[in-house]
Each structure stands twice: as structure tokens, then as C-alpha cells.
Amino acid sequence: MKAENINPFITAVNELFENMLDCKLKMNKPGLVVQENGTPDIIGVIGMSGTAQGIVALRLPVRTALAMVGRMVGMEFRGVDSSIIDGVGELVNIIAGSAKGKFDGHAINLSLPTVVRGNICQLSNLQNAVFLDVPFESELGNFSLMVTFKPAVVPEKKEAIHAGIGSR
Amino acid sequence: MRVLVVDDSQIMRKIVTGALKKQNVNDIVEAANGQEAVDVVAKDGNISLILMDWNMPVMTGIDAVRKIRTGGSKTPIVMVTTESEKEKVIEAIKSGANDYLVKPFNPKDIQAKLEKFLPPSNG
Numbered sequence: 511m512k513a514e515n516i517n518p519f520i521t522a523v524n525e526l527f528e529n530m531l532d533c534k535l536k537m538n539k540p541g542l543v544v545q546e547n548g549t550p551d552i553i554g555v556i557g558m559s560g561t562a563q564g565i566v567a568l569r570l571p572v573r574t575a576l577a578m579v580g581r582m583v584g585m586e587f588r589g590v591d592s593s594i595i596d597g598v599g600e601l602v603n604i605i606a607g608s609a610k611g612k613f614d615g616h617a618i619n620l621s622l623p624t625v626v627r628g629n630i631c632q633l634s635n636l637q638n639a640v641f642l643d644v645p646f647e648s649e650l651g652n653f654s655l656m657v658t659f660k661p662a663v664v665p666e667k668k669e670a671i672h673a674g675i676g677s678r
Numbered sequence: 679m680r681v682l683v684v685d686d687s688q689i690m691r692k693i694v695t696g697a698l699k700k701q702n703v704n705d706i707v708e709a710a711n712g713q714e715a716v717d718v719v720a721k722d723g724n725i726s727l728i729l730m731d732w733n734m735p736v737m738t739g740i741d742a743v744r745k746i747r748t749g750g751s752k753t754p755i756v757m758v759t760t761e762s763e764k765e766k767v768i769e770a771i772k773s774g775a776n777d778y779l780v781k782p783f784n785p786k787d788i789q790a791k792l793e794k795f796l797p798p799s800n801g
Binding site: 530 | 760
């Protein structure tokens with residue numbers, strides 16, 4: 511997966527933390543998602559279709575999910591309930607929506623978010639996808655953004671348009 | 679004044695209603711999709727402002743905006759959505775939305791939008 515395709519997602523995560531969570535964020539080295547058998551996390555998933563196909567998944571340990579959703583609404587959550595599930599869905603929705611607006615020349619549609627408990631590699635409909643795992647650290651806890659993204663059509667370059675505007 | 683908050687995410691509705699309450703707006707009606715919003719507007723003539731998400735099940739926000747305008751309502755509508763592309767903003771405005779707020783927003787962003795549409799007495 512090309513860096514130019516993952517960068518919009520990373521920027522979207524940073525914008526989310528800056529604007530809605532008021533929290534500093536540190537990104538660690540990205541890598542490929544590997545099979546794990548650890549504690550099931552909460553994973554918010556959104557599909558992308560149109561001139562690019564992809565899947566965006568926000569994988570949160572329970573403690574991180576409680577802290578992030580709690581920070582968003584100014585409440586304290588002690589366990590996973592419908593608000594947490596809903597909140598994780600909204601978080602991944604904001605990330606995917608924000609990222610798709612950064613792909614110039616593409617027309618990308620988003621699915622509604624789905625939130626599951628488990629391991630991303632165990633989701634049967636995702637087994638053939640190669641996910642890039644971008645780990646983050648924050649005061650709200652560690653988490654990962656997992657993305658698989660493939661442009662279906664090479665978008666028209668907008669440099670010519672910009673050059674035209676700039677030359678006026 | 680009465681404000682209608684339309685979003686399929688209960689968490690996002692909480693965030694938006696929290697911002698409204700900070701502006702001393704406590705008369706708030708919630709809807710979880712575009713169809714519910716259309717129904718509320720049809721039955722309640724006292725809605726002063728609508729804050730509308732775009733991507734929702736049952737009926738999208740943009741379809742709800744079109745239906746609300748077709749029904750004759752002139753209530754101001756602010757789209758509150760992750761849809762940030764210029765084409766989407768233009769589509770929303772052409773469909774009858776009055777303003778646009780892109781998620782993720784910070785508290786100042788939403789307060790600025792609310793102040794634009796709420797009477798000074800509520801600020």
C-alpha cells in the first residue's frame with residue numbers, strides 16, 4: 511500500500527484527536543496486520559467503494575474505547591454498552607469520512623459503520639485483504655488504525671487546474 | 679426556540695445537544711434518520727433550526743433536506759457531516775441546506791454555527 515494512500519487516514523486520525531478529543535497523539539511504525547490470539551478488542555469497520563475500494567478499521571482495546579468515547583461526550587463509562595458501540599462506530603465514521611475528502615479526484619462512498627468484538631483477521635469477509643496496521647499511543651490509551659485501500663481508477667490530476675487558477 | 683438534531687449516532691446527538699445546551703437551548707428534538715426528521719418537521723411547526731447528518735440509514739440527510747424543502751419548510755438547516763468534498767457542499771446548498779459543518783469539529787466550530795442561527799437571547 512502506497513504511503514500517499516495511507517497518509518490521508520493518518521491525517522484524519524490526528525484531526526479527530528485535535529478537534530474532538532483534545533488529546534495529543536503519537537504514531538508508531540506501521541506494519542502489516544498479523545494473526546493474533548489476544549484479548550478481543552472493539553473494532554469499528556467501514557467499507558469504501560467507488561473509484562477506490564478499501565476498508566478502514568479502528569481497533570480499540572476496551573479501556574481505550576471507554577476513554578475515547580467518554581472524552582467525546584464528557585462522560586465516564588465503566589463498561590461496554592450501546593453508547594460505546596455507537597461511539598466507536600462514529601469515531602471510525604469520522605476518520606473514514608475525513609480521509610476520503612483528502613483523496614483528490616476520487617469519488618468514494620462509505621458504508622455505514624459496523625462495530626464488532628474480536629480480531630480483525632478472524633473476520634471472514636476480510637481474510638483476503640492485506641491490512642496496514644498503524645499503531646498509535648495517546649493519553650486515552652493505545653489503539654490501531656487498520657487500512658486496506660486500492661484505487662480502482664487513476665484520478666485526473668488537479669495540478670493543471672491549480673496552475674490555471676494561480677496564473678490569473 | 680426548538681432545535682431538531684438529526685444523526686443516527688446517539689453519541690453524536692449527545693455531543694450536539696451538549697453544545698446546544700451550552701448556548702442555553704434546551705428545547706431539543708432528536709431524530710435518528712432522515713425520515714424521522716421529515717416526519718418531525720411535518721408535524722411540528724415550531725422547529726427553528728435543524729442540524730442534519732448526511733449518511734444515515736432509512737433516509738439520508740440530503741434526501742431529508744430535499745423532502746423538507748419540497749414540503750415548503752424554510753427552517754434553516756445546517757449539515758453536520760463527515761462529507762467534506764466541495765461537490766458535496768455544493769449539492770447540499772443546492773438542495774436547500776443553509777450552512778455546513780464538517781466533522782470532526784471542535785466546540786468553537788459548532789458554537790459559531792449555532793450563534794449564526796440562534797437569536798442573541800439564547801447566547
